[in-house]
Amino acid sequence: MAEMTKDARYLISSDDVYLMGKGEWYRSYDKLGAHPATQDGEDGYCFAVWAPGVTSVRLVGEFNGWDENADYLFETETGGIWCGFVPGVHADECYKYAIEPTPGAELIYKADPYAFHAQCPPDTASVTTDIRHYEWGDNAWMLERNKRKMLKSPLNIFEVHLGSWKRHDDGLNGNGTEPPAGERAGGSYLTYDELSVELVDYVKKMGYTHIELLPIMEHPFDGSWGYQITGYYAPTSRYGSPKEFMHFVDACHEAGIGVILDWVPGGFCKDAQGLGNFVGHKLYEEKEHPNWGTYKFNLGKGEVRTFLISNALYWLDQYHADGLRMDGVSSMLYMNFGIDDPSQKRFNSKGTEEDLDASEFIRRTNSTVERYHPDVMMIAEESTAWPLVTYPPEVGGLGFNF
Incomplete structure (x- = not known):
C-alpha cells in the first residue's frame, strides 16, 4: 500500500506548487516522476504526478500485479499533484x-x-530507474565549453537519426524482432554503446564539430523519426538505457564532439498512454495541430510551461547536452500556422497573428537556459520573416543564439 511521502527531497511544498502554477518551477523533475527513496527503513520509490480535478490516482505496475486498488496516491492540498x-x-x-x-x-x-525511462515500443509503460551516480568523464570538455566563444568558434554539424544511420546486418526489425515470414527487415538498431564507438569515430574522421540528434525522447512511432513524443524525459529505449545514453554523450565529448538535441515543444502525439486528455479532457494541450495530427501544448498554462522549461534544463543538467535545436518554432509563433480557411483564422488582442503565449514561452525558455547554462547553444528552426530571432528578449528578440 502506498504511503504518504516523508522524504524531504521529494515532498511537494507550497512553494513548489506556486512556482509550478507560474511556470517557474524549473527543476520540477527533481520531485515529479519516480525517484528511488528509503522511508522508515524500507527501500522503494516516491511517485508524483500532476492530475488536477480528478477523483483518484492509483499506481499500477509489476510490483503490485497491476492491481488498480493496491496503491492509491495522495493529493496535495492545492495544485492537483498526487x-x-x-x-x-x-x-x-x-x-x-x-x-x-x-x-x-x-x-x-x-x-x-x-x-526517466520507458519500455521499448510497441510497449507503452514507464519504467523505474535511477539516473544518479553516473560517473562523467567530460570535465575537461565542460570546462573548455564554458570558456569557448560560441559565435567565434567553428561549427560543422552532422545531423543524424540514430536508428537510420546504420543498423546490424541481421535481417531483423529495428527492435530486434523477426519480420513477417518471407521478408527481410532493415536490421536491428545499433545500441548507444555501439554508437559511442562507430558513430563517434565516423563523425570525428569526417571533421565535424557537433552531432545533432533527431529527437531521442521516447516516441511510439518509428516513422515519426522522434518528432511525436510520449516520454519527454526518457531517452528512447530502442538503443539502450538512460545511463548508456549518458555514456554516448560522454564518448562524444571525449572525442571533442559536441551534442545538440532536437527538442520538440511545439506539440505531442495523440497516443493513449501519452499527455493527451490526461485527466479525461485537455490538460497539457490547447488544440489539435491543423497539419500534423498532433496536439499543440497550451503554453498559456503555467504548469505546462514548467513541464517544458524543466525539460529543456533536464537534458542540459542530466545529460550534458551542448545545445538544443527547438523544432517547429514557426508553428508555435503564428496562431494561424497551417490554417488556410479565412473563417477559421484567429487573432490576438492586438489584432495580429502572433501567438503571444508562445512567443513569451520561447523568450522565457531561452532566457532561463542563458541564466543556468550560458555556454549552451539555443538554435531555432525558423525560416519565416519573423524579426529579431537571435536578439535578446529585453529588446524584443526571441533570444536564440542561432
Whole structure:
C-alpha cells in the first residue's frame, strides 16, 4: 500500500506548487516522476504526478500485479499533484498511473509524463530507474565549453537519426524482432554503446564539430523519426538505457564532439498512454495541430510551461547536452500556422497573428537556459520573416543564439 511521502527531497511544498502554477518551477523533475527513496527503513520509490480535478490516482505496475486498488496516491492540498511512497519497488519495474477522472468513471491508464525511462515500443509503460551516480568523464570538455566563444568558434554539424544511420546486418526489425515470414527487415538498431564507438569515430574522421540528434525522447512511432513524443524525459529505449545514453554523450565529448538535441515543444502525439486528455479532457494541450495530427501544448498554462522549461534544463543538467535545436518554432509563433480557411483564422488582442503565449514561452525558455547554462547553444528552426530571432528578449528578440 502506498504511503504518504516523508522524504524531504521529494515532498511537494507550497512553494513548489506556486512556482509550478507560474511556470517557474524549473527543476520540477527533481520531485515529479519516480525517484528511488528509503522511508522508515524500507527501500522503494516516491511517485508524483500532476492530475488536477480528478477523483483518484492509483499506481499500477509489476510490483503490485497491476492491481488498480493496491496503491492509491495522495493529493496535495492545492495544485492537483498526487504523490506517495511505495515500499518494495525496485529499478527496472514497469508502471503506469490509473486515473479516475470522476467518481466511478472508467480508469485512464497513462505513462508518467516525467518518467526517466520507458519500455521499448510497441510497449507503452514507464519504467523505474535511477539516473544518479553516473560517473562523467567530460570535465575537461565542460570546462573548455564554458570558456569557448560560441559565435567565434567553428561549427560543422552532422545531423543524424540514430536508428537510420546504420543498423546490424541481421535481417531483423529495428527492435530486434523477426519480420513477417518471407521478408527481410532493415536490421536491428545499433545500441548507444555501439554508437559511442562507430558513430563517434565516423563523425570525428569526417571533421565535424557537433552531432545533432533527431529527437531521442521516447516516441511510439518509428516513422515519426522522434518528432511525436510520449516520454519527454526518457531517452528512447530502442538503443539502450538512460545511463548508456549518458555514456554516448560522454564518448562524444571525449572525442571533442559536441551534442545538440532536437527538442520538440511545439506539440505531442495523440497516443493513449501519452499527455493527451490526461485527466479525461485537455490538460497539457490547447488544440489539435491543423497539419500534423498532433496536439499543440497550451503554453498559456503555467504548469505546462514548467513541464517544458524543466525539460529543456533536464537534458542540459542530466545529460550534458551542448545545445538544443527547438523544432517547429514557426508553428508555435503564428496562431494561424497551417490554417488556410479565412473563417477559421484567429487573432490576438492586438489584432495580429502572433501567438503571444508562445512567443513569451520561447523568450522565457531561452532566457532561463542563458541564466543556468550560458555556454549552451539555443538554435531555432525558423525560416519565416519573423524579426529579431537571435536578439535578446529585453529588446524584443526571441533570444536564440542561432
